[in-house]
Structures are given as C-alpha cells and as structure tokens.
Amino acid sequence: MNTSALAQTGRFRARRAAKGSVTEGAARAGFAARGVIYLLVGALALQIAFGDTKEQADRGGALAAISQKPFGAVLLWALGIGLVGMALWRLSEVVFGSVGKDGRSARKRLMAAVRCVFYAFVAYSVLSFAASRHQSGGGSSDQQSRDATARALELPGGQWLVGAAGLAIVAAGGWIGVRAVLRKYHDKLRLGQMGPRTRRLVDVTGVAGGAARGLVFAVAGVFAVRAAIDYEPDKAKGLDDTLRAFADTPLGPWLLVGVAAGLVLFGVFSFAMARWRRV
Helix, strand or coil: CHHHHHHHHHHHHHHHHHHHHHHHHHHHHHHHHHHHHHHHHHHHHHHHHCCCCCCCCCHHHHHHHHHCCCCHHHHHHHHHHHHHHHHHHHHHHHHHCCCCCCCCCHHHHHHHHHHHHHHHHHHHHHHHHHHCCCCCCCCCHHHHHHHHHHHHHCCCCHHHHHHHHHHHHHHHHHHHHHHHHCCHHHHHECHHHCCHHHHHHHHHHHHHHHHHHHHHHHHHHHHHHHHHHHCCHHHCCCHHHHHHHHCCCCCCHHHHHHHHHHHHHHHHHHHHHHHHECC
16 A cells, blocks of 8 residues: 555656746746847847838848758747746646745736736747748737727727826836846846856846837836827737837937847846746
8 A cells, every 4th residue: 555655646746847948948948948039029120220121120020031041941930839838837827826925826826827828929929920831920010009099999998998008018118127227137047057257247138128129118108198198090010010119219210229228138148047937
C-alpha cells in the first residue's frame, strides 16, 4: 500500500513538473515574440521619423516586414505560436494564480484575464496573417481604431463608452510608465542570476522602454477621448497615427525618434524578460 501511494505521489510530482516546464516555455516564447514585434515597430517608427518609409509603424507593418524576409513565413508562424504560448500562460495565471505573495488575489487574476484576452487576439491576428499568405493583417491599427470607435459611438451612450475607454487607456499608459520608472519589474525578475552590467542594461531598457510604451498608450487614449467629445470617430488613432502625431509637435521628428528608440528598447527588455522572468 505504501509503495502504491509513493508511486502515485511520484506520478503527481512528475506531471506537475512537466506542466511547470511547459508553462514556463510558453511564457518565455511569448516574451520573445513580443520583443520581436516591438523591435520592428520601433525600427519602422525610426524610419518614419527620418522620412525613409511609408510602411505602417504598427503590428501589421511589422508582420509585413517579416514576411518579406527569407524564411518570413516560418518566422510569422513562430511568432504566432509564441504569442499563443503567452496567452496560455496568462490563462494559467487566471486558473492557478501567478508568482508572488498575492499572486492568487482576485485583482491579479483579473489582470491576467485581460492580458490573456489581449494576447489571444494578437496571436490570432498574427496567425491569420501567416495563414492568408500575407494578404491581410486585419487592416491597419488606425483603420481598426476608427471602425471600432464609429461602431461604439452608434450605441446608446456611445460617447460615454468611448470616453470611458479612452480614459482607461490613458490610465493604463500612466500605470505602465510609472511602474517602469519605479522599476516594479524587479519583483518579477531573477536579479540574482544577473551580473552588474547585465542588471544595468536591463534597467536602462526596462525604464526607458516601459516609459515610452506607457506614453504611447496614454496619447492613444487622449485621441479616443477627443473622438468621444467631438463625436468624430476619425479622431481616434491607432498605433501608427499615434506615433506619427509625435512628429507633429514643436519638437518635430525628434520626439518621435525618442519614442521609437524607447520601443526598440522595450523589445530588448522583452528578451530580458524571456530570459530572467520568474514564471
């Protein structure tokens, strides 16, 4: 009887270890895929700042750039699968909780659910782009934003809904930026495995990249609020138009250069998360 109980315990531990390794692999693949996309978006934004491209500086533009490279189709499928892994990892956090002392709290599970839905959508768009032989990436982010805003404005209380969504995006951008500046990501990294130089590099990419990402979110939210107030869906902007708006400020293209460089750094930071994130 004792032998049977020990065997069952051993099998349970083996299944748990296998599940843990699968979940960890999925999460790290997801962070790597996110890093590739941000690197490409940032690079496209830099080209826009210097007037060297008419490509969209958004996810669709990044996918189009990948599709034109050797083995582009393979890379697209790899990215899509990596993002599926990210969505599944977030789903596991909803069900089982995440790392940390409050990882099983309702707040953390809700945040994981939101991220799961977001990455599931992104993974679907990437895989759809790959499966359609690069003919469609679901449209540009700008057109998607305008269409979604127009549909929402037609609903009862649509202006309030769009305005609330815009304010939520502004708040999310501020939250992302502040947490990056305060280096809250330290709580989720295995800092003991990094050398001093590596840790400094991670902090540069994490702070600058996170701040740039948060700024882009916040500005996109401001445009959504303006669209709601003026009842004009065309004033809503996706990622590409939001980035181009930085070049229309008194600082000219240099503000866009700074933001674009920050997005490239966030891509590098995502690779660091893929390597040292506690899962």
